[in-house]
Amino acid sequence: MSFSAIVVAAGAGLRAGPGEPKAWRNLGGRPIVRWSVESLLAAGAHTVVVVVAPDRLAAADDALAGLTGWIAAPGGATRSDSVKAGLATLDAPADEPVLIHDAARPFVGHDHIQRLLAGLGGADGAIPTLPVPDTLKRGDGQVTETVSRDGLWRAQTPQAFRLDDLRTAYRAWPAREEPTDDASVMERAGRKVAMVPGDPILMKLTYPEDFMLAERLSGTQRIVRIGQGIDAHRFGPGDGVWLGGILIPYDHGLVGHSDADCALHALTDAVLGAIAEGDIGQHFPPSDPQWKGASSDRFLRHAVARVGARGGRVLTADLTIICERPKIGPHRDAMRARIAELLGLPVDRVSVKATTTEGMGFTGRQEGLMAQAIVTVETPA
Ligand code: MG
DSSP: OOOEEEEEEOOOOGGGOSSSOGGGSEETTEEHHHHHHHHHHHTTOSOEEEEEOGGGHHHHHHHTTTOOSEEEEEOOSSHHHHHHHHHHHOOOOTTSEEEEEETTOTTOOHHHHHHHHHHHTTSSEEEEEEEOOSOEEEESSSEEEEEOOTTOEEEOSOEEEEHHHHHHHHHHSOTTOOOSSHHHHHHHTTOOEEEEEOOGGGOOOOSHHHHHHHHHHTTOOEEEEEEEEEEEEEEESSSEEEETTEEEEOSSEEOOSSOOOHHHHHHHHHHHHHTTOOOHHHHSOTTOGGGTTOOTHHHHHHHHHHHHHTTOEEEEEEEEEEOSSSOOGGGHHHHHHHHHHHHTOOGGGEEEEEEOOTTOHHHHTTSEEEEEEEEEEEEEO
């Protein structure tokens, strides 16, 4: 049966933690969006419209390089805007099936697609559904009601419709409301949507843990990599130093092109070192005026995003600050909390230690301070 598909990959995926938007992260050596597009093309889709954020059109070319039969369309602010953009772009017969799919569900397979196309035979739409195994509660910190599971189902994607039916249903949908899936748009239009068996493997990657589970399901072997970083900055005029992402009042500042946060620089180099992607100076050249006075948060976030782009994650960080003054102890907890936030880690995975050099050397003479960091990350092998 001839069919086409729209893959929605325009979301930011804010619940997925730091790093690239989820559709563009790596899963088993391939960008997540590529998994679905490959499966849909392999199952016989003549066209797959991939709806991406307008600034991701070039990224889509990279992510889907070598595949034929797909075209990109710039998406909108909401999921439904993106689906509508895909529907406007798709060139296919009016009564032909179109599958609407979220890129964040990478494990769509031939069987799922065949079940949906078969289900569409006797209805205006077909969606994969699963029973709800858990007891459902309504409440807000305290339970106010136990909700009966009778007749409740979880809806997944892809969802199958006929192209013109879905276009018509979207035109009738009230502009101020945002549907959570496409079937609800058809339901509102009074159309009959059939339920076909869903599959747990059609899981939606939403939270950081989901990516780990997906990596396991993808059969990819993972390895732990260790990186280390060292940085030093000289004291100069000022009334405080940026260190570990917080401002510590002091009778000097630190001299540097950026905010001179020695601790975040060491951590950034450690993260980059763990994935063998050069050093902070290569990514953010000191000769580039745009980094003058820059908050070092962005350097570390960038390095963490590079790990995310490889389908990896930071596991632990151990930082040692070497100086006579300022005293680190009173600021240790604030520093740990900030670094944990930047690395996307729980605080108990982040260590901040401090030592002196007993008056010896440049730190002993209080000419400047130094930081060393060791970071572990996990990535696909
Ligand atoms: Mg530095």
